[in-house]
Structure formats: structure tokens, C-alpha cells
Amino acid sequence: MKINFLKLGTILGLIIFGLVLWGCGESRSPFAGTYRSVETFAGKNYVELDLKEDGKGTWTVAGKSTDFTWVVNDGKVWIYTKSGAILIATPTEGGKVLSLDMTGDWHPGCPPNACTTFKRVQTGG
Amino acid sequence: MEDKRKPPSAEETGGLKLCELGQEVVISAGSRVVSQGETPEFFYVIQSGRLRVFRETADGIQTNLTELGAGAYFGEVALVTGQPRSASVEALTEARLIKVSQVEFDRLLDQNPKLARHIINQLATWLVTGDSRLEKEVVHQVKLRQISWFDYALMIGLSIALGLVFNIYNDNKIPLIYGWGEKDNIPEISLQQAREDYQKNQAIFVDARKSAFYDQKHIKGTFFNLPLILTDMMYPMFQFTLEQTPGAKDKTIIVYGGSFSRRFDVELARFLKNKGLEKVAVLKDYSGWENAFPLEEKPPKEAASISLGLAGLLEWLPLSIFVLILIPPIRRSPYLSAACRLLLGVIFIAFALSKILRPAVFALNTVDYGMMPAWGVNLWALALPWAELVVGLFLVLGIRTRAAATLIGAMEVTFIIGLVWAILHHLPINCGCVGEVGEPVNWLKVLKNTGALVMTIQIFLYDRFFVLDRGGFILRDRKI
Structure with missing residues (x-):
């Protein structure tokens, strides 16, 4: 039987394209912005979390910054550190508040003893 | 194949006319005239319509031998050899046939040496072309079943090369070995x-x-x-x-x-x-x-985990293989092989894509198991996702499928060993199989991976459709 390689290639291309898109995550816009921790981190400084719309982000505490990347997955903000850790932030109040799980163990919720709450101070990024 | 068989002329039959000997019958489209394996009784000459000659295995795989049209004949082989019918004949359109009984056919041959010679000549031609076809098919099958070291070298080499090159340009690149070359001044x-x-x-x-x-x-x-x-x-x-x-x-x-x-x-x-x-x-x-x-x-508790989404749903399907392999015709079916290839291919491609961009995450997942020596962790984390992608694509596209199935089988064995190790040691980890998310490490996960392993064995043994082998692309069975 003759095979139309063009059609076959198109179908496979679409499958792979779909898989790639599927892996890209959701729109970051609703959560882009600058957040500040509700309580002081380490007892003396607030933490600033800057989520830029291009997927880059900065964690700043006591004047020192650490870069990371972030995506939105299933309505939650996933922060990827350079060292391979993943921190998951659960948004509430329409994205104005982020509860960040600091265990790095991918808890779907936010364990009370390792949860840092942030409030948005500026939208966009 | 163009049919070359023409009905014997009146001259060849020694003046006897077939239409005078036989009985005219009309066959509706889709009806079977003779069935493979039955005892022969008649010889047929086609007056009008088209018929399909085919063989069929016990598994239901049909091989089309030829199509016959007006003027052609069939059924003489079994009458001459006295063996059961060697093939089945089915009407593709409504057909009008002359049906000649065994006795009349024998009388025709006895009285007409020219007709007998014509049929012997025809049978001899079939024998020669049959041998040629057989050789061609055997060569094809041998090529299809061949696995060479090159196949493995190609897939493994490609995966390592892609992993290393991609790491150079990846924003989330990782060192090949952590701490390599760093001065260790820690007391x-x-x-x-x-x-x-x-x-x-x-x-x-x-x-x-x-x-x-x-x-x-x-x-x-x-x-x-x-x-x-x-x-x-x-x-x-x-x-x-x-x-x-x-x-x-x-x-x-x-x-x-x-x-x-x-x-x-x-x-x-x-x-x-x-x-x-x-x-x-x-x-x-x-x-x-x-x-x-x-x-x-603290007593061990199940680690935090998150659903794998679509890939996680697809991962349930390999469990069906435990039922399917109990049914012999399905167990050996090349269609099942094709379905297994598509399923495993899509799962592995999806899993690979989730890990490729962030090798550091996968490296940490690997470290969690505590089985890989420190020097090999990052190399594994860089190469394995690409290996999953390459073999997944090879399976879907039908390229070197047996070798690809072997490699996926080897990966599944490794995953199963890791999972069993983690369960027995109560490690507080999730499977780490899809980059950033993971399912719990439990016996169900082991069973899913075992199902996938059985699928690779099925592919290895029975895969032959929709493959791009050394002889070209085979969509289904080859027409002979």
C-alpha cells in the first residue's frame, strides 16, 4: 500500500508540537508582579519575590538576590531554582496572595511549619 | 498481480466446450466460492465479474494472492493434486461462473493432452514464481528481525550526544559531575x-x-x-x-x-x-x-506527590497487557505490537520532554534513590531523557523497533529495580519519573512499569506492521 509520507510527517509533527505545547504550561500574566512576604523571613527582613512575565524571577532577602525561573501549572506557581529545587506557591484571592511551600518537596498544599505567605505589592513584571 | 490465466480454447480441449460441460452459476458480491482447506469438487471458469484469491492464517491474517477477471479460471490445483483447497476465492463483484465437476474435469484432461500440458505449464510457472516470492519474503523477514549492534550504538550514541550538546546551550545547564575539579578544603x-x-x-x-x-x-x-x-x-x-x-x-x-x-x-x-x-x-x-x-x-510516610496528568492516565493502559496476553491470537497480533509501540512511544516522549529542559531536577530525583554513584548522576540525568525521546520517536515512527523496544525494556527493568529499592528502604520520595512532578512510589507503580516491560517483550517478538525497516515502509502485510 502506498504511504503519503507528507501526511504521516504532518500528523507526527502535530503530535510532537502538541506535546511540546502541553509541556509549556499556562499563561503567567495573572501572577506576574512583585510580592512581599507578610512576615519577616529569618526574623529581620522581608522577602521580595519578583515574578516577571517572561518566566524569570528574583528572590531578594537582606539585599541579596537569587534568580530563578517560574511557570504556572494547574493554577499554581512553580518556582525552579538553579540547583534543581522546586517550590510551589498556591495563589489565593485571585493571585493577590501566594502561599509558598518552602520544603521543596512538591507538597500540593502548604505545610504550616514551612509556609511563607506573600502579598502582591505591584502587578505586571 | 495481473492475471495471465486464459481459459483453454476449444482447440486445446479437443473440441469439447467448457460451457457444454459445466453448469452456470451466479455468485453475489462478497460470497465465498471456495474455502481454503475444504475438499475440492469443482473447477471454475469466470464468465464475468471479479474475484479475489487469498490465503488466511488461523490468526485471521489474510494475504491477497491475486484477483481474477472474466476469462480466467481457478480450482484446478486441488483437483489435480487431490489435496484440500490451497486458497480461498471470494467474489468482489457479482460474478457469473461455469462450474465443472471433478469427473468432467478429469475427462477433459484425459482426452486433451494440450489442455493437460497447459495446466502443467501453468503450475510449473507458479512453482518458480512462488519460490522467487518466498525467497524475497524470507529475505525481507530476516532483515526485519535483524538487530545489529549498530542499532543500539545509534540510539545510545545519539542520546548521549544530544544530551551533552543541548546542555551546553541550556539555560539550566548542569556540570557533568558535581564538584569536579573543585579544591576540597573541607576538614x-x-x-x-x-x-x-x-x-x-x-x-x-x-x-x-x-x-x-x-x-x-x-x-x-x-x-x-x-x-x-x-x-x-x-x-x-x-x-x-x-x-x-x-x-x-x-x-x-x-x-x-x-x-x-x-x-x-x-x-x-x-x-x-x-x-x-x-x-x-x-x-x-x-x-x-x-x-x-x-x-x-518518625514512622515513614508517603512522600508528597502530584498527578502526572495525561501521561499518568496513559500509564494505566499498560496494565491491560496482563489481560491481552492471555488471549493467544491477540497476544501474537502485530496490531497489538503497533498499539503498544504507539502507547509506549507517546508516554516516553511525554516523560522525556518534561525532563529535558531541567536536568538538575531529574538529577536530584536520581540522587533520591541513592543507587547511582555520584560521578554518574549528572551524566544519567543528561542522557536518559534524550534516550527516552529517541527510542520513543523510533517506536512511534517504526524505526529499528526491536532495538528500541529492547532499550525501553532495559529502562523499565532499571526503573522497577529503583522502585522496589525505594519501597523496601521506605525512602520518602516520589517516582521522579516526569521531571518536576511525580507519583507515589508503591507497588501499583511497579505493576504499571511491569506492564510496560511486558509490552516491550510483545513488540520484540511480534512487531511487523507499520514499520520502516531496511526494506522500506510496511504499512500492513505485503501483497504477493
Whole structure:
């Protein structure tokens, strides 16, 4: 039987394209912005979390910054550190508040003893 | 194949006309005239219509032999040989046939040497072309079943090369080996000395492992759990706690938590030194702390995990193989092989894509199992996702499928060993199979992977459709 390689290639291309898109995550816009921790981190400084719309982000505490990347997955903000850790932030109040799980163990919720709450101070990024 | 068979002329039949001998019958489209294996009774000459001649295996796989049209004949082979019918004939359109009985056919042959010679000539031609076809098919099958070392070298080499090259340009690149070439100036302290310091309260202990491991078991009275992977973010808290604890700054900081797969302790100690802390040391016997110090332990609990989404749903399908292999015709079906290839291919491609961009995450997942030597972790984390992608694509596209199935089988065996190891050692981890998310490590996960392993065996043994082999693309069976 003759095979139309063009059609076959198109179908496979679409499958792979779909898989790639599927892996890209959701729109970051609703959560882009600058957040500040509700309580002081380490007892003396607030933490600033800057989520830029291009997927880059900065964690700043006591004047020192650490870069990371972030995506939105299933309505939650996933922060990827350079060292391979993943921190998951659960948004509430329409994205104005982020509860960040600091265990790095991918808890779907936010364990009370390792949860840092942030409030948005500026939208966009 | 063009049919070359023409009905014997009146001259060839010695003046006897077939239409005078036989009986005219009309066959509706789709009806079967003769069936493979039945005892022969008639010889047929086609007056009008088209018929299909085919063979059929017990599994229901049909091989089309030829199509016959007006003027052609069939059924003579079984009458001459006295054997059961060698093929089946089915009407493709309504057909009008002359049906000649065995007795009439024998009388025709007895009285007409020319007709007999014509049929012998025809049978001999079939024999010769049949041999040629058989040889061609055998060669094709041999090529199809061949596996060469080149196939494995191609897939493994391609995966390693792609992994290494991609890592150069990846924003989230990782070193090939952690700590490679770094000057190691971290003092080591013996277990005995550390124990004395512990008892005299002259040292503080810092655990460098992930919090799940720390929660499960740690040295009683550990000062701080500072997971290496979160040091950038959590160091200010550690520093603050250190400053707020009287006398802590003057004590030796003993970092522990290294493993066979990664020396978290050494890396964290190095980080603390770089931050200006002078009195930092690691344990000489990095894994000996569990037996040398009093411990705080909690019963093992299932690690946090997140659903794998679509890939996780697809992962249930391999379980069906345990039912399908119980049905012999399905077990051997090449269509099942094709379905297995598509399923495994899509799962592996999806899993690979989720890991390729962030090798550091997958490297940490690998470290969690504690089975891979430290020097191999990052190489594994760089190459394996690409290997999954390459073999997944090869399976879907039908390229070197047996070799691809072997490699996926080998991966599945590795995953199963890892999962069983994690279960038996109560490791607080999830499977780490899809990059950033993971399913719980449990026996169900082992069963899913075993199903996938059985699928690879089925592919290895029976795959032959929709493949691009050395002889070209085969959509289904070849027409002969």
C-alpha cells in the first residue's frame, strides 16, 4: 500500500508540537508582579519575590538576590531554582496572595511549619 | 498481480466446450466460492465479474494472492493434486461462473493432452514464481528481525550526544559531575571525635538533605536543616538562627547528610565556608551517623506527590497487557505490537520532554534513590531523557523497533529495580519519573512499569506492521 509520507510527517509533527505545547504550561500574566512576604523571613527582613512575565524571577532577602525561573501549572506557581529545587506557591484571592511551600518537596498544599505567605505589592513584571 | 490465466480454447480441449460441460452459476458480491482447506469438487471458469484469491492464517491474517477477471479460471490445483483447497476465492463483484465437476474435469484432461500440458505449464510457472516470492519474503523477514549492534550504538550514541550538546546551550545547564575539579578544603572529622563534641555540646550539627529525608530521620538535636538545594533562599534564616543562638557562632559546624549519590554535606560545607564561616567540617564516614548518634525518627510516610496528568492516565493502559496476553491470537497480533509501540512511544516522549529542559531536577530525583554513584548522576540525568525521546520517536515512527523496544525494556527493568529499592528502604520520595512532578512510589507503580516491560517483550517478538525497516515502509502485510 502506498504511504503519503507528507501526511504521516504532518500528523507526527502535530503530535510532537502538541506535546511540546502541553509541556509549556499556562499563561503567567495573572501572577506576574512583585510580592512581599507578610512576615519577616529569618526574623529581620522581608522577602521580595519578583515574578516577571517572561518566566524569570528574583528572590531578594537582606539585599541579596537569587534568580530563578517560574511557570504556572494547574493554577499554581512553580518556582525552579538553579540547583534543581522546586517550590510551589498556591495563589489565593485571585493571585493577590501566594502561599509558598518552602520544603521543596512538591507538597500540593502548604505545610504550616514551612509556609511563607506573600502579598502582591505591584502587578505586571 | 495481473492475471495471465486464459481459459483453454476449444482447440486445446479437443473440441469439447467448457460451457457444454459445466453448469452456470451466479455468485453475489462478497460470497465465498471456495474455502481454503475444504475438499475440492469443482473447477471454475469466470464468465464475468471479479474475484479475489487469498490465503488466511488461523490468526485471521489474510494475504491477497491475486484477483481474477472474466476469462480466467481457478480450482484446478486441488483437483489435480487431490489435496484440500490451497486458497480461498471470494467474489468482489457479482460474478457469473461455469462450474465443472471433478469427473468432467478429469475427462477433459484425459482426452486433451494440450489442455493437460497447459495446466502443467501453468503450475510449473507458479512453482518458480512462488519460490522467487518466498525467497524475497524470507529475505525481507530476516532483515526485519535483524538487530545489529549498530542499532543500539545509534540510539545510545545519539542520546548521549544530544544530551551533552543541548546542555551546553541550556539555560539550566548542569556540570557533568558535581564538584569536579573543585579544591576540597573541607576538614573531615571522625565519627568518634564528632560524637565527643556532640556529647560535650561543642559542635552544632546541620543536615544538608531534603526536608522529607530530615523529617524521617536525623541526629537528635540537629541545629538546622538547611537543604543544599535551597541554600540560596534559606541561608538568611540559617544565619539569623545562628546569630540568635548564644554560643553557636563559636562552635564547630558539622555538616552531615552526604550519600553515595551526592555529597550534599561537602557541597553545603563549601557554601558555608564561602559565606565566611570558618569552623566547618564534615564527617569522615559520611554515612555512619545513623549508627553513631542518637536519632530522632518518625514512622515513614508517603512522600508528597502530584498527578502526572495525561501521561499518568496513559500509564494505566499498560496494565491491560496482563489481560491481552492471555488471549493467544491477540497476544501474537502485530496490531497489538503497533498499539503498544504507539502507547509506549507517546508516554516516553511525554516523560522525556518534561525532563529535558531541567536536568538538575531529574538529577536530584536520581540522587533520591541513592543507587547511582555520584560521578554518574549528572551524566544519567543528561542522557536518559534524550534516550527516552529517541527510542520513543523510533517506536512511534517504526524505526529499528526491536532495538528500541529492547532499550525501553532495559529502562523499565532499571526503573522497577529503583522502585522496589525505594519501597523496601521506605525512602520518602516520589517516582521522579516526569521531571518536576511525580507519583507515589508503591507497588501499583511497579505493576504499571511491569506492564510496560511486558509490552516491550510483545513488540520484540511480534512487531511487523507499520514499520520502516531496511526494506522500506510496511504499512500492513505485503501483497504477493
